[in-house]
Amino acid sequence: MLPTYNRTSIAISCDYAAQIKDRLSMFDVVLRYIPNVKIMGNNILCPFHAEKTPSCHLWDDHFKCFGCGKYGDVISFVQIYFNLSFTDALAKLNCDFGLNLPIDRKPTLKEAVEAQKRWRAIIKERQEREKTYFALRNEYLAACAEFQRLRQNYFKYQPKPDCTELHPLFVEALQNLSYYDYLTTDLSEQLSRLENQRNDTT
Ligand SMILES: [Zn+2]
Numbered sequence: 397m398l399p400t401y402n403r404t405s406i407a408i409s410c411d412y413a414a415q416i417k418d419r420l421s422m423f424d425v426v427l428r429y430i431p432n433v434k435i436m437g438n439n440i441l442c443p444f445h446a447e448k449t450p451s452c453h454l455w456d457d458h459f460k461c462f463g464c465g466k467y468g469d470v471i472s473f474v475q476i477y478f479n480l481s482f483t484d485a486l487a488k489l490n491c492d493f494g495l496n497l498p499i500d501r502k503p504t505l506k507e508a509v510e511a512q513k514r515w516r517a518i519i520k521e522r523q524e525r526e527k528t529y530f531a532l533r534n535e536y537l538a539a540c541a542e543f544q545r546l547r548q549n550y551f552k553y554q555p556k557p558d559c560t561e562l563h564p565l566f567v568e569a570l571q572n573l574s575y576y577d578y579l580t581t582d583l584s585e586q587l588s589r590l591e592n593q594r595n596d597t598t
Pocket residue numbers: 442443444445452461462463464465466
């Protein structure tokens with residue numbers, strides 16, 4: 397376990413990061429730091445590789461370049477753009493945007509306690525998101541297995557030309573296949589959305 401002091405400073409810098417991300421959008425940061433930047437349909441010329449057509453896309457809370465693959469939030473943008481460490485990027489944003497976070501001085505006890513509280517809330521939220529992710533993944537795997545089973549029965553119990561009665565497993569497959577087809581596609585889309593969120597925050 398980390399000593400208390402370190403835990404507090406981790407809590408504090410993560411808390412600052414959360415506050416900075418809350419208060420600054422990707423557009424604020426890009427407009428401020430890239431001289432004469434032109435934003436066309438939320439795209440800009442990528443500041444990290446040479447290009448003639450803009451392929452770096454901006455969202456409120458992150459950017460991604462479809463040319464060189466660089467992506468991140470406002471803080472990682474400043475880190476890469478100015479080649480700074482995480483804490484230096486926080487300090488720069490704090491100073492340049494006049495955010496007044498107590499980054500360059502020792503936090504008061506109250507600030508430290510508040511920061512730890514918020515850090516715990518962030519951890520809890522992350523754990524809950526993980527729980528949702530694994531539950532969804534189990535649901536997806538179960539739906540895939542059911543889809544496979546129905547599909548096999550559909551082919552296995554296809555009615556012969558002279559049969560008068562349909563096999564119940566064939567009927568079951570006929571009734572449910574398209575639903576499970578829809579369900580697996582839908583769950584897999586939800587899963588990849590959650591996966592993207594997880595990648596963004598780890
Ligand atoms: Zn790029």
